[in-house]
Amino acid sequence: xEKFVCHTHNADMTRAxxxxxxxxxxxxxxxxxxxxxxxxxxxFTQGIGHGMNIRGQVAxxxxxxxxxxxxxxxxxxxxxxxxxxxRDLDDLETLDLDSTLDESVTVVEWGEGKTEALSSxxxxxxxxRATGGYVQCDxxxxxxxxxxxxxxxxxxxTAHGTRWDGIFEALRARADxxxxxxxxxxxx
Numbered sequence: 001x002e003k004f005v006c007h008t009h010n011a012d013m014t015r016a017x018x019x020x021x022x023x024x025x026x027x028x029x030x031x032x033x034x035x036x037x038x039x040x041x042x043x044f045t046q047g048i049g050h051g052m053n054i055r056g057q058v059a060x061x062x063x064x065x066x067x068x069x070x071x072x073x074x075x076x077x078x079x080x081x082x083x084x085x086x087r088d089l090d091d092l093e094t095l096d097l098d099s100t101l102d103e104s105v106t107v108v109e110w111g112e113g114k115t116e117a118l119s120s121x122x123x124x125x126x127x128x129r130a131t132g133g134y135v136q137c138d139x140x141x142x143x144x145x146x147x148x149x150x151x152x153x154x155x156x157x158t159a160h161g162t163r164w165d166g167i168f169e170a171l172r173a174r175a176d177x178x179x180x181x182x183x184x185x186x187x188x
Contacts (some may be wrong), residue, residue: 001163003157010152011151015047016179017171019051021048025105027102027120029099030122030123031106031123032037032115038149052105065081066081079097081109082110124158127153128137128154145168156183
């Protein structure tokens with residue numbers, strides 16, 4: 001398993017990193033996103049959709065479970081699914097993701113322990129944000145950092161299978177280019 005770690009400093013950088021990945025994906029790709037509530041999984045997927053040039057606004061699929069975004073031109077559709085309410089593999093089968101897997105790019109949020117059986121050739125992405133803790137202020141007040149969000153994310157890519165060979169070099173180059181176009185920061 002090959003890993004790649006990138007740090008973003010705001011939602012725009014997280015989207016730009018997703019866009020860089022969206023420009024590298026192809027039909028049959030399975031991407032599994034992990035991260036706590038509000039970590040930025042949907043923000044990252046918005047970037048993937050932009051990079052793929054898909055139709056429609058990518059929004060959280062939590063309440064509808066899965067959304068299909070057809071391409072605006074050539075290229076595969078994006079299937080954006082949320083497996084948060086999926087309990088097991090039997091439940092997952094009701095989404096019928098395996099029937100569209102070969103012809104689309106499938107992004108599944110909250111898929112750990114459920115979607116690995118769909119493909120051994122997958123990209124797992126952890127979107128992490130700092131949470132929790134307390135800070136003592138000069139005026140003796142205490143601030144609970146649990147709900148604070150400074151926009152910074154640590155994004156860890158783990159490649160499974162040969163499909164992803166070389167993807168991190170392409171992703172790093174593309175992300176650095178996008179960051180230079182409008183944001184400060186870089187892939188590391």
